[in-house]
Amino acid sequence: APSQTAAKARGLLFGVAVGDALGAAFEGAHSVDGERLAQQERAATQLRYTDDTALTLVLARHLVDRQHPVPVDEDALALELAREWQREPWRGYGMGSREIFERVLRGTPWRKASEDCFGGEGSYGNGGAMRVAPIALVGTSPAHVTELAARSAVITHSHLHGQRGAMLQACAAFLALNSDGGKPLDKAAFLSQLSRAVEHTDWRSHLDQVHALVDTASPAFAAERLGNDAAAPTSVPLAVLAFLQHPDQPAEAIRYAIRAGGDTDTIASMAGALAAARTGVQELPTAWLDRLENAEHVGELADTLATRMAPSQ
Ligand code: R7I
Numbered sequence: 001a002p003s004q005t006a007a008k009a010r011g012l013l014f015g016v017a018v019g020d021a022l023g024a025a026f027e028g029a030h031s032v033d034g035e036r037l038a039q040q041e042r043a044a045t046q047l048r049y050t051d052d053t054a055l056t057l058v059l060a061r062h063l064v065d066r067q068h069p070v071p072v073d074e075d076a077l078a079l080e081l082a083r084e085w086q087r088e089p090w091r092g093y094g095m096g097s098r099e100i101f102e103r104v105l106r107g108t109p110w111r112k113a114s115e116d117c118f119g120g121e122g123s124y125g126n127g128g129a130m131r132v133a134p135i136a137l138v139g140t141s142p143a144h145v146t147e148l149a150a151r152s153a154v155i156t157h158s159h160l161h162g163q164r165g166a167m168l169q170a171c172a173a174f175l176a177l178n179s180d181g182g183k184p185l186d187k188a189a190f191l192s193q194l195s196r197a198v199e200h201t202d203w204r205s206h207l208d209q210v211h212a213l214v215d216t217a218s219p220a221f222a223a224e225r226l227g228n229d230a231a232a233p234t235s236v237p238l239a240v241l242a243f244l245q246h247p248d249q250p251a252e253a254i255r256y257a258i259r260a261g262g263d264t265d266t267i268a269s270m271a272g273a274l275a276a277a278r279t280g281v282q283e284l285p286t287a288w289l290d291r292l293e294n295a296e297h298v299g300e301l302a303d304t305l306a307t308r309m310a311p312s313q
Pocket residue numbers: 050051052092093094095096097117118121122123124125126127128130159230231263265266
């Protein structure tokens with residue numbers, strides 16, 4: 001049997017992929033009813049993932065190829081991300097990211113391409129957050145993880161909210177990964193550690209809202225309160241909430257995220273990564289894993305990254 005560390009690393013990466021792949025069919029839906037979701041779960045077709053997982057795998061490979069203490073090389077990562085988009089441009093990329101990758105491949109420095117995005121505002125989309133989870137496997141503390149997360153995100157998300165979304169998701173993944181699955185999660189402590197990781201009043205208030213919704217809110221109500229679009233400040237807190245509703249049941253966290261509608265692939269992917277990083281991969285339904293495309297490659301990357309993790313506390 002794989003070690004607990006390997007099971008958690010596999011959980012994190014497979015949580016990204018199956019959340020993304022199951023949520024993909026519903027991206028943009030106002031809300032998703034349980035019957036439609038159950039149908040998708042019962043289908044025998046292959047589960048194909050989208051840009052969220054494709055770029056997460058690029059970042060995972062980037063981390064495998066690099067050593068501590070500087071596992072993120074922005075110039076190299078920019079090209080690796082852009083080449084992945086070029087290789088499979090049909091995976092559903094966001095408008096801003098597509099434009100940046102195109103310019104990077106033509107020789108524009110990534111910083112300029114990133115800053116020019118959205119009329120010079122820079123993107124606050126969730127594309128930095130959606131790919132960030134593997135950072136949690138190589139980071140050594142919440143502060144280290146958030147620093148690496150911001151560096152991996154700024155390449156495409158020069159707007160600070162785009163980077164803060166990645167910092168929050170990476171820190172949440174680190175805390176989930178290092179939480180003891182044998183004890184109930186202290187949700188209030190989890191949220192206050194997240195608040196400290198992202199020092200910003202807007203994000204504090206999003207996390208306060210999550211705290212107010214936890215244990216009671218339906219997916220539709222949570223979406224109404226937090227928002228569920230592809231912006232980082234709406235979707236990342238909603239993913240954290242979906243995790244906190246079902247921290248020991250990744251399948252339920254993923255279902256909650258999908259039923260909230262909106263950017264379902266991304267929110268379910270982020271929620272699935274958190275929950276399965278906490279529980280380990282064995283809590284993800286084998287019926288989903290068996291249908292997932294490229295599963296062998298995902299598992300190998302997770303196993304390699306698991307060897308980088310500090311022994312679990
Ligand atoms: O962040 P990004 O890579 O998108 C990721 C999303 C996920 O849902 C994936 O599954 C995929 O479907 O795309 O791509 P961006 O285009 O940078 O940001 C996503 C969206 O956020 C944009 O399409 C905009 O709607 C919104 N957005 C902005 N809108 C106005 N002004 C982000 N930044 C801005 C902005 O500055």
